[in-house]
Ligand SMILES: Cc1ncc(C[n+]2csc(CCOP(=O)(O)OP(=O)(O)O)c2C)c(N)n1
Ligand code: SF4
């Protein structure tokens with residue numbers, strides 16, 4: 339009998355600590371599938387960030403460094419500069435990447451650092467219990483915006499992919515969503531493109547994944563997926579924002 | 588290595604090249620790092636250490652190395668974390684405000700046990716302070732600065748030659764303990780020129796030769812460099828294991844120098860630039876018949892308590908001189924443990940105590956006129972500084 343669906347080799351055979359219905363697990367799975375398909379497991383180094391995915395190394399079986407909050411792109415830069423033939427990726431949440439680590443990710447792109455960033459946008463600080471993130475939607479209630487995010491007081495959600503696409507050093511920037519099977523398949527294709535961008539030494543690549551946090555959004559998992567589709571996508575449109583064609587730098 | 592009372596060279600046993608060149612401290616530090624096998628440098632401009640990144644930007648590409656100008660010292664120290672964790676021999680340098688920004692990263696480096704060498708060419712603080720030499724980051728370097736129970740191994744060289752020699756030792760010690768090592772210089776040492784000769788070159792290590800370095804698992808067991816341990820028992824065990832390392836460093840890495848100690852009754856205690864000033868003051872005092880010696884800590888952590896034990900039976904008093912309001916003096920008092928009087932003289936902000944000023948304090952100490960440390964602060968507040 340031919341297996342049509344199995345655990346990617348890179349994904350460890352352990353239970354994760356993620357909440358039921360959280361899409362961090364889906365992101366891990368498609369990332370692992372891409373690493374398998376590209377055959378780069380033995381030559382890849384991951385950088386885990388500070389957020390719910392802090393223990394990503396417990397699930398993805400490659401060499402890993404655990405970075406301080408927001409600093410993963412700087413850590414990845416250091417790794418890549420020492421072993422440039424190694425594939426280096428970071429896995430970061432929106433608090434980590436878009437708030438405390440905004441400078442690090444921007445300047446990694448500015449340098450055209452040849453690394454891949456997997457960016458989980460769930461519009462909230464998951465790990466610390468649901469505080470406002472830079473990506474929190476207008477009117478969205480969080481534990482630190484009890485009345486909903488009010489632009490006059492807390493400003494507007496930050497569109498990271500659009501911002502980074504303006505940077506010349508960025509070679510591949512895409513935003514995908516994990517709310518249904520068709521979009522998960524697209525997300526996987528984008529992650530693969532991002533890694534291929536790195537393998538071809540074209541420069542900085544980032545895939546933003548709209549992701550759910552049923553626990554801190556306070557909704558059941560299925561409703562959370564619907565919420566991504568109905569509320570998040572209008573603010574964070576999907577698509578490729580930068581695709582650098584042609585040869586390596 | 589334990590230093591004997593007369594052993595001045597930190598590099599005995601290493602063949603010294605005959606060639607002597609005149610070099611600025613900052614440039615000599617950079618060249619020494621390259622010759623010690625360093626191939627990675629991550630920097631951010633700040634006076635008075637700019638010649639180090641500038642030299643590295645020029646020289647590293649010539650030897651197949653990498654220089655990256657980071658977007659901040661925060662990013663720079665985290666690049667060091669990544670590069671050191673991937674097995675590279677890495678240097679980073681800055682001056683006081685920049686070193687403050689690195690404290691989080693330094694704590695992570697210690698927690699994840701990643702080696703590197705950090706140079707701080709100290710300037711006056713707090714805040715933006717000034718750009719003139721200072722020694723006011725002693726607490727930050729030796730007592731923490733970042734969060735958690737960690738230690739840096741800290742060297743306080745007092746000449747350009749010694750900075751060069753210590754650079755070789757610093758990389759070896761950092762890798763021996765898998766811990767960051769700091770060279771605590773000051774703006775004076777960075778900016779002045781002195782003749783210097785370089786030890787034989789050490790080749791850079793192959794990153795893949797380090798079994799713990801994250802370079803891709805090559806089909807073997809995946810490696811992890813991390814400082815997060817949520818289980819209290821696990822973190823407690825990790826901390827005590829780090830302490831074992833630090834205790835070992837206290838046994839094996841302490842270095843100091845003593846001058847004119849054999850017949851001395853009174854002792855100056857100073858490191859770095861201040862030790863040079865004290866040496867001149869010591870000569871002046873001796874010409875007046877005052878038997879003064881100099882204890883010069885070379886490792887600031889681990890602090891050379893042993894040096895004090897050796898002279899305590901005949902010491903009438905210790906005068907600690909610093910370019911700060913009194914930081915190392917606390918370690919001197921801890922070493923002396925009340926068995927002899929400890930006095931202090933210091934200036935800050937780039938105002939450097941001069942030999943005449945130190946001589947005056949030596950005379951006061953000998954004649955019993957030096958105030959206790961508590962009274963000293965009152966007198967300084969009253970305007971008596973020079
Ligand atoms: C310097 C620092 N500040 C704050 C924290 C606390 N902290 C841990 S996770 C986190 C937010 C993570 O949110 P996000 O990056 O969006 O990841 P998520 O949990 O949502 O996946 C914060 C603020 C920290 N660990 N370090
Ligand atoms: S808190 Fe949110 S982001 Fe974190 S694991 Fe739970 S659902 Fe996922």
Ligand SMILES: [Mg+2]
Pocket residue numbers: 389431432433458459460461462463464471
């Ligand atoms: Mg988040």
